[in-house]
Amino acid sequence: xxxxxxxxxxxxxxxxxxxxxxxxxxxIQGKGNYVDDIKMPGMLHMDIVRSPLAHARIKSIDKSAAxxxxxxxxxxxADDLKPLKLHWMPTLAGDVQAVLADExxxxxxxxVAIVIADDRYIAADAVEAxxxxxxxxxxxxxxxAALLPGAPVIRDDLAGKTEGVxxxxxxxxxxxxxEAGDSAAADAAFxxxxxxxxxxxxxxxxxxxxxxxCGCVAAFDPIRGELTTxxxxxxxxxxxxxxxxxxxxxxxxxxxxSPDIGGGFGNKVGIYxxxxxxxxxxxxxxxxxxxxxxxxxxxxTTAFARDYHMTxxxxxxxxxxxxxxxxNVIADHGAFDACADPSKYPAGLFHICTGSYDIPAAHARVDxxxxxxxxxGVSYRCSFRVTEAVYLIxxxxxxxxxxxxxxxxxxxxxNFIRKEQFPYRSAFGWEYDSGDYHAALEKVMGAVNYRELRxxxxxxxxxPDSPTLxxxxxxxxxxxxxxxxxxxxxxxxxxxxxxxxxxxHPTGSAIARxxxxxxxxxxxTTYAQIIATELGISSEEIQVEEGDTSTAPYGLxxxxxxxTPVAGAAxxxxxxxxxxxxxxxxxxxxxxxxxxxxxxxxxxxxxxxxAKFKTMKDVAWAAYRQPPxxxxxxxxxxxxxxxxxxxxxxxxxxxxxxxxxxxxxxxxRRFYALxxxxxRINPMIIEGQIHGGLTEGFAVAMGQQMPYDAQxxxxxxxxxxxxxxxxxxxxxxxxxxxVTPSPHHPLGAKGVAESxxxxxxxxxxNAVVDAFAHLGVTHMTMxxxxxxxxxxLQQVDRPxxxx
Amino acid sequence: MTTKKRISxxxxxxxxxxxxxxxxxxxxxxxxxxxxxxxxxGCETSHCGACTVDIDGSSVKSCTHxxxxxxxxxxxxxxGLADRGTLHAVQQGFYQEHGLQCGFCTPGMLVRAYRLLxxxxxxxxxxxxxxxxxxxxxxxxYQNIVKAVRWAADTLKAQAAAPNASAAAAAAPAVTA
Numbered sequence: 019x020x021x022x023x024x025x026x027x028x029x030x031x032x033x034x035x036x037x038x039x040x041x042x043x044x045x046i047q048g049k050g051n052y053v054d055d056i057k058m059p060g061m062l063h064m065d066i067v068r069s070p071l072a073h074a075r076i077k078s079i080d081k082s083a084a085x086x087x088x089x090x091x092x093x094x095x096a097d098d099l100k101p102l103k104l105h106w107m108p109t110l111a112g113d114v115q116a117v118l119a120d121e122x123x124x125x126x127x128x129x130v131a132i133v134i135a136d137d138r139y140i141a142a143d144a145v146e147a148x149x150x151x152x153x154x155x156x157x158x159x160x161x162x163a164a165l166l167p168g169a170p171v172i173r174d175d176l177a178g179k180t181e182g183v184x185x186x187x188x189x190x191x192x193x194x195x196x197e198a199g200d201s202a203a204a205d206a207a208f209x210x211x212x213x214x215x216x217x218x219x220x221x222x223x224x225x226x227x228x229x230x231x232c233g234c235v236a237a238f239d240p241i242r243g244e245l246t247t248x249x250x251x252x253x254x255x256x257x258x259x260x261x262x263x264x265x266x267x268x269x270x271x272x273x274x275x276s277p278d279i280g281g282g283f284g285n286k287v288g289i290y291x292x293x294x295x296x297x298x299x300x301x302x303x304x305x306x307x308x309x310x311x312x313x314x315x316x317x318x319t320t321a322f323a324r325d326y327h328m329t330x331x332x333x334x335x336x337x338x339x340x341x342x343x344x345x346n347v348i349a350d351h352g353a354f355d356a357c358a359d360p361s362k363y364p365a366g367l368f369h370i371c372t373g374s375y376d377i378p379a380a381h382a383r384v385d386x387x388x389x390x391x392x393x394x395g396v397s398y399r400c401s402f403r404v405t406e407a408v409y410l411i412x413x414x415x416x417x418x419x420x421x422x423x424x425x426x427x428x429x430x431x432x433n434f435i436r437k438e439q440f441p442y443r444s445a446f447g448w449e450y451d452s453g454d455y456h457a458a459l460e461k462v463m464g465a466v467n468y469r470e471l472r473x474x475x476x477x478x479x480x481x482p483d484s485p486t487l488x489x490x491x492x493x494x495x496x497x498x499x500x501x502x503x504x505x506x507x508x509x510x511x512x513x514x515x516x517x518x519x520x521x522x523h524p525t526g527s528a529i530a531r532x533x534x535x536x537x538x539x540x541x542x543t544t545y546a547q548i549i550a551t552e553l554g555i556s557s558e559e560i561q562v563e564e565g566d567t568s569t570a571p572y573g574l575x576x577x578x579x580x581x582t583p584v585a586g587a588a589x590x591x592x593x594x595x596x597x598x599x600x601x602x603x604x605x606x607x608x609x610x611x612x613x614x615x616x617x618x619x620x621x622x623x624x625x626x627x628x629a630k631f632k633t634m635k636d637v638a639w640a641a642y643r644q645p646p647x648x649x650x651x652x653x654x655x656x657x658x659x660x661x662x663x664x665x666x667x668x669x670x671x672x673x674x675x676x677x678x679x680x681x682x683x684x685x686x687r688r689f690y691a692l693x694x695x696x697x698r699i700n701p702m703i704i705e706g707q708i709h710g711g712l713t714e715g716f717a718v719a720m721g722q723q724m725p726y727d728a729q730x731x732x733x734x735x736x737x738x739x740x741x742x743x744x745x746x747x748x749x750x751x752x753x754x755x756x757v758t759p760s761p762h763h764p765l766g767a768k769g770v771a772e773s774x775x776x777x778x779x780x781x782x783x784n785a786v787v788d789a790f791a792h793l794g795v796t797h798m799t800m801x802x803x804x805x806x807x808x809x810x811l812q813q814v815d816r817p818x819x820x821x
Numbered sequence: 822m823t824t825k826k827r828i829s830x831x832x833x834x835x836x837x838x839x840x841x842x843x844x845x846x847x848x849x850x851x852x853x854x855x856x857x858x859x860x861x862x863g864c865e866t867s868h869c870g871a872c873t874v875d876i877d878g879s880s881v882k883s884c885t886h887x888x889x890x891x892x893x894x895x896x897x898x899x900x901g902l903a904d905r906g907t908l909h910a911v912q913q914g915f916y917q918e919h920g921l922q923c924g925f926c927t928p929g930m931l932v933r934a935y936r937l938l939x940x941x942x943x944x945x946x947x948x949x950x951x952x953x954x955x956x957x958x959x960x961x962x963y964q965n966i967v968k969a970v971r972w973a974a975d976t977l978k979a980q981a982a983a984p985n986a987s988a989a990a991a992a993a994p995a996v997t998a
Contacts, residue, residue: 048859280925
């Protein structure tokens with residue numbers, strides 16, 4: 019109790035401590051509680067009949083054989099949902115999506131009918147027994163071809179609609195056109211430029227592929243009229259609002275619970291037909307219904323990412339000063355626009371694409387198009403379209419450097435926004451909060467001995483018998499996360515604030531309930547550490563609860579690195595409300611004025627008298643026993659935090675690759691990642707998040723792709739084909755950091771988990787392309803697997819025999 | 822559907838007799854018949870390893886193994902790793918070295934690591950990476966998993982050297998929630 023302040027501070031295990039995780043005890047003992055672990059009395063299982071074709075008219079559906087199977091309770095199609103007006107549903111992007119295919123299928127594996135049965139085996143049998151007759155239509159697979167005048171019409175339901183929610187539709191397969199920046203200023207920069215470069219940068223369709231697939235258990239209680247749904251959702255409160263709006267059940271009678279979630283990475287932001295169908299089935303049958311997709315369904319249908327077909331242009335002076343940026347994008351949104359972006363931003367925050375550079379003029383244009391592919395377009399471990407934006411600018415800077423014959427570090431140093439320019443307003447209008455880009459890159463270059471690496475590369479290039487090509491990739495990214503200020507950001511009209519409720523109990527332990535939901539980020543630990551430091555209560559004694567909409571305050575959920583930037587701020591400010599009340603109570607107990615008190619770790623002390631103090635535990639007891647006159651009993655607070663701005667984490671990454679000239683195999687020799695996420699709450703967790711983000715970036719750059727054939731068949735939808743790296747392929751990571759706090763965040767924290775994904779992908783590409791730079795190559799399209807790299811070798815390198 | 826078959830399996834040291842459909846997968850038998858939900862399903866094609874269990878001394882992916890194939894076998898799942906409340910060194914190691922994030926791959930990783938360290942009690946980093954390569958993790962990037970397995974190897978070695986002193990308990994803090 020009277021240990022020195024530094025010992026007491028250490029005992030709190032608060033901010034800055036690499037404390038071990040509070041959530042681990044259940045996971046290492048097999049006692050996690052994921053959706054598929056939930057079993058309810060009388061629970062039935064749902065499975066989905068899916069389309070084998072990408073584009074077809076449904077001629078007939080025969081349920082009779084399926085219904086004849088013992089144990090099958092129902093088979094439902096769009097026609098059954100029609101009277102409930104639930105055969106279509108609104109998407110988060112302002113479009114509509116078929117819950118079950120209504121007269122027509124728009125993509126392979128689209129949901130056509132559902133079966134509900136006693137167990138999953140009978141349900142699978144019944145799926146096979148549903149007979150669907152199709153009339154095949156010509157599919158549209160290539161997003162560029164989708165906009166040709168004679169392209170087949172994908173969305174019959176939009177016939178004649180020339181206005182979408184984001185303005186004019188210029189073609190029957192057009193979703194929206196979105197522009198940012200000043201096109202006249204950008205054009206002027208190009209007209210007067212000494213040097214310009216232009217590069218096509220297709221970003222393939224990939225899938226977040228968390229290890230746990232999506233699913234739910236819907237339980238409608240017909241007596242009480244209450245609906246409870248356990249669901250794999252990164253945003254359970256949004257689900258509650260949508261479910262209430264769709265079903266007509268008052269929001270107060272809808273309870274959505276996200277239990278433990280086995281990874282999300284953006285895949286679990288969306289509201290999918292499977293969820294809606296399970297809920298409808300439960301309402302219709304009056305029994306709990308479980309639906310859990312399998313891996314093929316997951317990769318094929320629930321929320322892909324990227325599929326951005328970008329063209330970048332830079333204007334510059336002859337000495338490498340960038341004067342203008344122009345970007346054009348064709349964005350493949352699949353058959354329904356079900357992107358998960360803030361409503362006003364159909365291309366997300368893509369216009370962060372001036373990156374870390376002081377570029378005076380910029381313009382970006384994105385055209386969204388429909389194709390006969392699955393809907394989605396979520397942020398795969400990134401803030402909304404920030405991965406695409408960072409890829410664009412980091413690739414373009416390299417393309418420019420190669421054109422000018424400049425060093426790739428030097429061109430970055432020359433164009434960085436300088437430390438003294440913050441807060442910095444970009445040509446697209448963003449206000450960057452803080453940064454020190456030169457220091458970050460210099461630290462990395464020193465750590466890896468950059469000059470020596472370049473010298474080694476020169477030696478290697480001069481040796482015609484070198485068995486490998488050596489490439490050095492550099493990336494100096496800036497992210498925009500923590501969406502977001504509600505004046506700019508909303509989902510379905512709900513502002514993107516987040517929330518925290520803290521209750522300090524009479525004996526001095528506490529519980530915090532949050533509007534976010536952890537999927538592996540360690541919220542239960544990190545959040546407890548914030549409260550520990552703010553309130554002087556050991557993080558051991560703080561419980562953090564998330565995911566149950568009946569107990570947690572409303573929040574917009576966890577994605578886009580918004581938990582620490584938004585909810586973390588809500589925690590700090592809720593804690594500070596409690597702190598302010600506690601101070602009044604302490605003053606009362608110590609019979610002094612509040613101004614006579616100072617806070618030290620876990621206690622209020624009378625200034626100048628170490629012996630006179632009340633700990634937060636003392637105060638908690640008093641708050642419930644006998645609060646001072648004029649104060650309510652109890653010690654709790656709620657805070658809804660609407661951020662004044664986004665946060666702008668940044669980093670400098672360097673990657674060294676050696677490419678086998680005979681086989682095209684790329685070995686990552688070294689990957690050095692320096693991240694600046696502002697104030698660091700748990701360094702151990704931060705490092706773990708960075709390892710994971712780098713590994714997911716490695717997966718995207720080196721192997722992930724959702725390849726479609728001309729008929730719209732997805733050719734890689736199992737883990738046999740879709741690349742998830744094992745421990746063997748995964749490189750070893752070196753991490754480092756600088757700390758540049760956010761000036762507007764109560765804790766100075768910026769968010770971190772997505773930076774390594776966003777930053778590493780262009781770093782791998784830059785390294786691979788750099789290996790070929792002396793051979794005149796300026797770009798190579800991901801993924802950089804051995805086959806594709808080998809093809810590049812065949813084009814530009816001399817033949818080399820395998821060693 | 823089909824005639825059920827009676828099987829008798831020893832699971833986590835406990836004898837279990839059940840009538841099962843011949844087509845029932847072991848992972849469903851464990852999860853749905855026995856409520857041992859620690860074993861997870863990630864891919865149904867034996868690639869991800871979330872469903873890894875130990876059968877008669879081998880690591881097996883229970884999503885592509887029939888329950889009837891286990892008749893007469895000894896099966897160990899994540900729920901059986903701890904010994905009367907004392908966590909196994911691999912469990913301690915994953916906690917200690919931050920070898921897990923979302924926790925979904927963790928049971929399979931632990932059961933595989935348990936077997937790996939019996940196949941090779943003193944593995945190098947490369948041997949750990951190869952030995953664990955049948956188990957996918959989307960969160961950690963494996964670096965801390967490698968450290969966790971190494972931590973467990975060192976702890977098991979210390980336990981073997983001093984069987985009476987609980988080296989693991991001495992080395993690791995209590996796992997608290």
